[in-house]
Amino acid sequence: xxxxxxxxxxxTHNDGVQSTRPAEHPAPSSRDDYDDDDSVSGSDAGRGLxxxxxYLFAIGFYFAPxxxxxARGHNNxxxxxxxxxxxxxxxxxxxxxxxxxxxxxxxxxxKRRSYL
Numbered sequence: 001x002x003x004x005x006x007x008x009x010x011x012t013h014n015d016g017v018q019s020t021r022p023a024e025h026p027a028p029s030s031r032d033d034y035d036d037d038d039s040v041s042g043s044d045a046g047r048g049l050x051x052x053x054x055y056l057f058a059i060g061f062y063f064a065p066x067x068x069x070x071a072r073g074h075n076n077x078x079x080x081x082x083x084x085x086x087x088x089x090x091x092x093x094x095x096x097x098x099x100x101x102x103x104x105x106x107x108x109x110x111k112r113r114s115y116l
Contacts, residue, residue, distance in 0.1 A: 074103075
């Protein structure tokens with residue numbers, strides 16, 4: 001708990017008597033006016049947590065083609081990752097990596113063998 005000590009000022013009147021009265025400071029308008037940099041308010045921590053969650057979702061969405069390829073056991077995971085990493089920023093590269101991740105090369109290979 002933070003306590004703020006009130007300052008008082010000493011005034012000398014015309015008759016030579018000194019009196020002490022509290023200094024007149026305007027009331028702080030918000031929590032930001034206090035000088036307690038070492039604490040983090042709940043709203044700041046909540047914003048940081050929300051920002052972290054958004055970053056995780058963004059990274060997951062960016063690497064969705066690689067995640068799909070790994071989950072499907074694709075035999076070209078490394079090339080899909082490389083295309084995704086370097087060309088994923090360009091939307092066309094990301095779509096190519098995603099469509100490549102959804103192709104089933106093992107299935108096509110089995111189909112070719114059955115014709116031979």
